[in-house]
Amino acid sequence: MNREAIINLVKDWRVALLLVLVIGSLAGIYLTPPDLQKGLEGNLQFGLDLQGGSWLQMEFQSVIVAYSTDKPVGDLVDNLQKSLEADVIQIDQNHLEIRKSVSRADLEPLFAASGAKIVGYQEGVSSFTADEVKRILNDKVNALGMQDARINLLTPTGSEYPQYVRIELAGVDMETAQEIVGKQGMxxxxxxxxxxxxxxxxxxxxxxxxxxxxxxxxxxxxxxxxxxxxxxxxxxxxxxxxxxxxxxxxxxxxxxxxxxxxxxxxxxxxxxxxxxxxxxxxxxxxxxxxxxxxxxxxxxxxxxxxxGALPVKVDVVGSGSVPAALGEHFKTTVVLAGLLALLTVGVVVYYRYREPLIVLPMLAINLAEIIILLGIARFIQQLDLAAIAGLIAVVGTGIDQLVIITDEVLHEGRVPSQNLYMKRYGRALGIIAVSAATVFIAMLPLALMDLSTLRGFAIITMLGVLIGILVTRPAYGKVIMAILSK
Missing domain, CATH: 3.30.1360.200 (Gyrase A; domain 2)
Incomplete structure (x- = not known):
């Protein structure tokens, strides 16, 4: 391609948008805020798996009781608070939250003394209390300047109420993690x-x-x-x-x-x-x-x-840590895996087309897609092993969709006329759009669920699908047309 053709190609809005997003993403990763001591990682936020740190899983010392009574509920609540020396919160007309770990057998005589009967009993806290715990922990973590923290509420199978809270702190040792949970401010x-x-x-x-x-x-x-x-x-x-x-x-x-x-x-x-x-x-x-x-x-x-005190007492029932050295090892392994995946894809595509002018744009577009994805994830998502798996999945599905476009626009191994090219290109985009919509819908429930192990994978995959449909696939169509026509 000559200089004039390259200039015309860059002026196309699809290609120009791709270049602007790549430059903006690189600036977001390395220049905002500016730091001359940044390495290749830049401002990317790494999770516990890749940076090292600690995690704690804590159990709420609280129970939810369904009851029935003909007497004033206020009297029941007052009697329980005095007898148990604990906070008792009325969730709705038929449920009380008792912020203390107490068995059903111990509660039944107390309810009977107040003219009430226990209908149901579950360990855990109400959704309001669970959200309150999460807000307080988030407030503590943010006050300490720790952005790489994950706080997840866990509800056992068959239960309606959260029973555990898990907090992950990247780059924090176990002693500090315990202090964050237990320390109150002045x-x-x-x-x-x-x-x-x-x-x-x-x-x-x-x-x-x-x-x-x-x-x-x-x-x-x-x-x-x-x-x-x-x-x-x-x-x-x-x-x-x-x-x-x-x-x-x-x-x-x-x-x-x-x-x-x-x-x-x-x-x-x-x-x-x-x-x-x-x-x-x-x-x-x-x-x-x-x-x-x-x-x-x-x-x-x-x-x-x-x-900074939690509204309900919690007991640590599980903990663990990932040493910083092991986190760095994981990080190096992930980079090698990504490069190997990209190289393998390039070899397979070259074997199919035997034409470097097709392989290089595919890999370049795919790399640009990863850069844009990292530039967006830098603000909204930690990069843990699940998120990295999403990135590698985006590489594979991205190349797959670029192959679909290339196969459609090539007519018996030759570049078709302009009208036929646009017709075939539109049909390829239609196929890709349907495939992308299927992936997006399949990942949506995982992205909305508060599951630390799957949410990152789903979010990265969905972002990759959107970037591909809106930015990189249209740009590739214009680039491959300009290259093949020569």
Whole structure:
């Protein structure tokens, strides 16, 4: 091909789009953010298999009980909380979540004493509590700057409720992983004095319980309720009286800090100030606003009020680690496997066509597809062994589809006329589109399931299918036409 033909080829929007995405992907991998010490890995996020690290599997110490009763449910909940010394949450009209590991045999007399009967019993937590645990762990991990973390909820076969949570931390030793799960942050409440100055009121150890986000039915505002110890309530009242907050609540903000970082600040409520005049108040509520934004802030504040503590106790039932050296060995093996796959594909394609001008564009387009795929995965997906398997699968299916295009456009070994070429090329794309749609639909359930071993494979495969149909196959059709016509 001469210089003019190459320029015309690059000007075609399909080829231009491919080149722009390849350059953008390389920039995303190596230049954002810039780091002169990056190796070939760039900004790619590697999972536990390829980087080394630790994993913990923890069991929720909680049970879900289905019940029936003719008496007020509130009395049942109060009696259970006092008898078990544990939080009891009403999930719906017929189910309670008891945040303590207790057998059905031990619960039955307690329910009977409250005029209730146990209908069903399962170990685990409600979906709300499970999501709350996942949010808290994510918040902890993100606060420590660890992006290569996976947190998955596991539900045993035949159960409706999650019973385990598994956390994988790439590049983290076992001791640090245990500390992340068990360590609480330092939570502090302060009150505004004058200007931007604040004074200490109490620490998080004075908070006895934290409620779930609730919406005020009258004002439609979201908030989180929490209770103080008697000493904490007394310290809070004394600080409010000392600073004059009970007389001028609007001028004195209540400031909450987690590890010296402000997580909540709002003026003292007028009705609370009136209550503090007459005595200590143990039950407080922090209002966060209305709508979805208020709910999001309330959920975040709930985590901070707990100072990073999980709402339900967990016991470690399994753990393991992958040494960094073994992770590097896996990484090297994966690179060699990928190169060997690409080389093998090239040899097979050359044996079929015996023409380098067909083989080289195929391999180049396939390589470009992998680069674009890695550039996108760099932002949304860790690269573990399952994801790498998806990449290798994309190489194989990609070449397969390029062979379909080449076989269709070649007519008895010769390049057909322009009209016949476009007709055959359109038919090839139709075949590929149907095949890609089948793969996409087959992978979709795996991508939506929270399964750490399969989700990466499904996501990478689906991305590869989309990139192929939308970008690389159209570009290959234009490139192969320009080459074969010469």
């Amino acid at each position: 939570f502090e409440i302060r009150i505004q004095t004058t200007g931007n100055e604040t004074e200490h009121v109490l620490f998080g150890d004075q908070i006895t319980s934290v409620g779930v986000p609730q919406r005020d039915p009258e004002y439609q505002t979201w908030g989180v309720g929490f209770a103080l110890t008697e000493a904490g309530a007394q310290a809070f009242r004394e600080a409010a009286l000392k600073q004059g907050a009970v007389d001028n609540p609007g001028a004195h903000h209540l400031v909450m800090l987690l590890d010296n970082k402000t997580v909540y600040s709002a003026p003292l409520a007028g009705d609370l100030a009136a209550q503090l005049r007459s005595g200590p108040v143990r039950s407080l509520s922090a209002t966060t606003g209305t709508g979805d934004a208020g709910l999001d802030d309330a959920m975040t504040l709930e985590i901070h009020l707990r100072a």
